[in-house]
Amino acid sequence: MYRMKNLTLLLLLSTFFCFAQKQEKETVYLLFDNMNEDKCNVEDGSGNSEKLNKYRKLNDTKISYLIICNEYFAYDYKKSKVDTCSINILANLKIVDLAYIEKKKSENVMRYNPFKKIYIIEKISDTKVIKYDVTWIGDWNMIRD
Numbered sequence: 001m002y003r004m005k006n007l008t009l010l011l012l013l014s015t016f017f018c019f020a021q022k023q024e025k026e027t028v029y030l031l032f033d034n035m036n037e038d039k040c041n042v043e044d045g046s047g048n049s050e051k052l053n054k055y056r057k058l059n060d061t062k063i064s065y066l067i068i069c070n071e072y073f074a075y076d077y078k079k080s081k082v083d084t085c086s087i088n089i090l091a092n093l094k095i096v097d098l099a100y101i102e103k104k105k106s107e108n109v110m111r112y113n114p115f116k117k118i119y120i121i122e123k124i125s126d127t128k129v130i131k132y133d134v135t136w137i138g139d140w141n142m143i144r145d
Contacts, residue, residue, distance in 0.1 A: 025113075025114060025115055025116035026094065026114075026115060026116060027094065027115065027116050027117040027118075027119070028094055028095075028096045028100070028101070028115055028117075028118055028119070029093045029094060029095045029096065029118075029119045029120075029121050029131075030068065030073075030095070030096060030097070030098070030101065030118065030119070030120050030121065031095060031097075031120075031121050031122075031123075032055055032066055032068065032120045032121060032122045032132075033055055033122075033123065034055050034057065034122065036053075036054060036055055037053065038053070038054040038055075039051040039052065039053060039054060040052060040053075040054045040069035040070070042069065042070055043070070054068060054069055055067070055068055062076065062077060062078060063075065063076050063077070064077065064132075065137075066120050066122075066132065066134060068098050069098060071098060071101065071102070071136070072136075072137040073118065073120055073132075073134035073135065073136055073137065074134060074135045074137055075120075075132045075133070075134050075135075076135070080132070080133045082130055082131075082132065083130065083131040083132075083133075084124075084128055084129070084130055084131075085128070085129055085130075085131055086127060086128065086129075087123070087126070087127050087128060087129050089129070089131075090121070090129070093119075093121070095121070101115075101118075101136075113136060115136065117133065118134050118135075118136050119131050119132060119133055119134065120132045120134050
């Protein structure tokens, strides 16, 4: 009887893991508006929070961090090229907002990144945008040198 319970539990768990692995990952695009003056409450790690600009950039010698509220996206200068495009490409892209990204993150039982690729789109003129191929810095990964 004990073996039958273990076998049933094992079968259920393996089925769950199989279905979890078969979810299609999607490519999404987030708009990054560095000129936007909206604010977000950002925690500093000690329980305190302060209002900071919703869209922020931190530049390092190797990596640029594009930050939207509390979510960090990293762009590696050496591994990726900046793609400057016509603003007309926006009509053909799956543009999502931060709420969509956070919803997918919260639905993720297995704690893996639910996206195949994330691009951040930054408008640089009335006719041009920059497309960054970024790594989402979440609970499941870290950038390695």
